[in-house]
Amino acid sequence: MRTKVILGLGAVALPLLLRNLYVIMFLVPDEMEQGPIYRIFFYHLPAFLVAAVGYLTAMVASVMYLVKKDQKYDAIAVAATETALAFAAVNLVTGMIWGRIIWGIWWAWDPRLTWALISWLVYFGYLMLRSAIDDPTERAKNSAVLSIFGSASVAVTWKAIEWWRTQHPGPVLSIRTGGVQKIDPMMENMIYVNFLALLLLGVIFMLVRLRQEEAQREIDALRRYAHAMN
Amino acid sequence: MTMLRHAAAIAAKDLRSEFRTKESINSTLSFSVVILLLFSFAFDPSPDMIAEFGGGLLWMVFAFAGALIVNRSFARELPNDCIDVLVASPASGASLFLGKAVACFVLLFGIECICLPVFGIFYNITWWRSLWALLGVLALGTWALACVGTFFSALTVNLRLRELMLPMLLYPMLIPALLSVMMLTNTLLTGQALPPDFSVWLRLLVGFNIMFTTLSVYLAETILVR
Numbered sequence: 075m076r077t078k079v080i081l082g083l084g085a086v087a088l089p090l091l092l093r094n095l096y097v098i099m100f101l102v103p104d105e106m107e108q109g110p111i112y113r114i115f116f117y118h119l120p121a122f123l124v125a126a127v128g129y130l131t132a133m134v135a136s137v138m139y140l141v142k143k144d145q146k147y148d149a150i151a152v153a154a155t156e157t158a159l160a161f162a163a164v165n166l167v168t169g170m171i172w173g174r175i176i177w178g179i180w181w182a183w184d185p186r187l188t189w190a191l192i193s194w195l196v197y198f199g200y201l202m203l204r205s206a207i208d209d210p211t212e213r214a215k216n217s218a219v220l221s222i223f224g225s226a227s228v229a230v231t232w233k234a235i236e237w238w239r240t241q242h243p244g245p246v247l248s249i250r251t252g253g254v255q256k257i258d259p260m261m262e263n264m265i266y267v268n269f270l271a272l273l274l275l276g277v278i279f280m281l282v283r284l285r286q287e288e289a290q291r292e293i294d295a296l297r298r299y300a301h302a303m304n
Numbered sequence: 305m306t307m308l309r310h311a312a313a314i315a316a317k318d319l320r321s322e323f324r325t326k327e328s329i330n331s332t333l334s335f336s337v338v339i340l341l342l343f344s345f346a347f348d349p350s351p352d353m354i355a356e357f358g359g360g361l362l363w364m365v366f367a368f369a370g371a372l373i374v375n376r377s378f379a380r381e382l383p384n385d386c387i388d389v390l391v392a393s394p395a396s397g398a399s400l401f402l403g404k405a406v407a408c409f410v411l412l413f414g415i416e417c418i419c420l421p422v423f424g425i426f427y428n429i430t431w432w433r434s435l436w437a438l439l440g441v442l443a444l445g446t447w448a449l450a451c452v453g454t455f456f457s458a459l460t461v462n463l464r465l466r467e468l469m470l471p472m473l474l475y476p477m478l479i480p481a482l483l484s485v486m487m488l489t490n491t492l493l494t495g496q497a498l499p500p501d502f503s504v505w506l507r508l509l510v511g512f513n514i515m516f517t518t519l520s521v522y523l524a525e526t527i528l529v530r
Contacts, residue, residue: 140526188479195476202472206463216459219523223477226515 080281087274094268102264111175114168119247120269121164122190124276128158129197131280133225136218145291148214151221152204153283155197157276162194189227196224210294307402310395314403319410321380328376328411336369336419340426354427359490362423363482366416367449371471373412374453377404378461387461397525401454405520409450416442433495441492444509445485451513452478455520458527484509 098116105112131154139147169187170180181187200220207213246256247265255262322328343361347353354361381387390400420442424431431438453474460469475482484505491498 192476192479199473199476203459203463203469206465206469212462215526219459219527220473222523223516223519226519227477227480 076281076285080278083274083278083281087271087278090267090271091275094264094271097264098268102261103258108176111172114172116264116268117272118165118168118172119265120272121161121168123269124272125158125162125165127273128154128161128276128280129193129225132158132197132221136221136225139214139218140222145210145214148218149284149287149291151218152201153280153287155200155221156283157280159194159197159201160279161272161276162190162197166190166194193224193227196227197221200224210291307396307399310399311402311406314390314395314400315406315410318377318380318404318407322407322411328373329415332369332372332411332415333418335372336365336415337422339365339368340419340423344426349427351428354429355494355496357490358423358427358429358493359488360486361427362419362489362493363445363486365419365423366412366446367475367478367482369415369419370408370412370446370449370453371474373415374408374450374457374474375467375470377408377454377457379457379466382461391528397528398521400528401458401520401524404457405451405454408454409447412450413443413446416446429493430495431493434492438489438492441485441488441506441509444513445481445489448478448481448485448509448513448516451517451520452481455516455524455527458524481509481512484512 094116098113102113102116104110132151135147135151135154138144139151166187169190173182173187174180200217203220204213204217207216245251247262248255343349343365378387381390391397395403420431423429453470456470456474456477460466460473463469487505488502488509490496491502
């Protein structure tokens, strides 16, 4: 059943991604001040949003694990975190490429950039912590707690732009500016459509990773059973 | 009330044990002085440069020293399975955590109070111009370090590579607090006029402390009970 869901999502995501690539490259006009490089923004912001959805999913799954003590939620949390880290890396790298062209530097210690990196490091620490614990229950419990702490850090990332003065461009989506249109509606719609495409891709990655995680747990359980029988 | 009484008993136990052996105090103090010394080789400590990032240097020393202190917080309970006895005692996980965090806070704050004059002598700073405000900011920053550090010490106490994992998890999580406290200390240390964004950093530091203290107290039981 899950294979069919993955294939179905892939059948929707692939044409959408190709269509978006075509529209972004050939139909959307250049930005007045930045020129063609602004197109990277159609991947930069949606990648961050998908990463944020992944972090949020991981946090909810971690809370659910602590409440229900069901390993299924731990598997969802780790799959969501790994997927979110991949998209957060896309966000950071595309931001750096944009910064090199527009600011003339690869990296600025601007609050929002710094916080995006901190969030990435926090969740990378989550994966490191998991790899250092052998006992499955202990690993699930400790990493669930760390994920909740990490989500507090990500929440601050999200709000950082309002708290500090920054050289990072301010919010441009009308849902974040209180309805004020800061970019062309066509560009804004393209961001939402590409967010949908990347979100579908993220869900596919997560489901594939979840299946791997469940298979790994089954193998570990069989290994423990075989060990106990000997 | 019982929780606070238990926490006070655990803090007193940790402090008594530390003052008898002095293993963390001596090593952390000498480590802090060595780092202060090493900074003088990394750059020319001119008055202008110190005015610009003296607070940052000082907090780097405190953050490194803090990792040493908090690392020992739960690790000292490992021999003879003392940690299992503490968890099985009537004290709740939250009071156990709070007691240990308070003990770390007292130790770290004491070390900071010794390092501050040494820093002033080495780098020629009249650091006492806003003494009470500076001590208040140091206390807030130290609580952030002690609270999150003690929680992560509990989280990593049974891990292989505990000494490596603790700073790797702790420092990224602490950056908002360290950033705020560095900005505030920098201003207060050199007696500069308070910048307009001073209250933003102060609010961030206080908010961080409230948020992470609440989370730590709430989740301590989950972490400690196996």
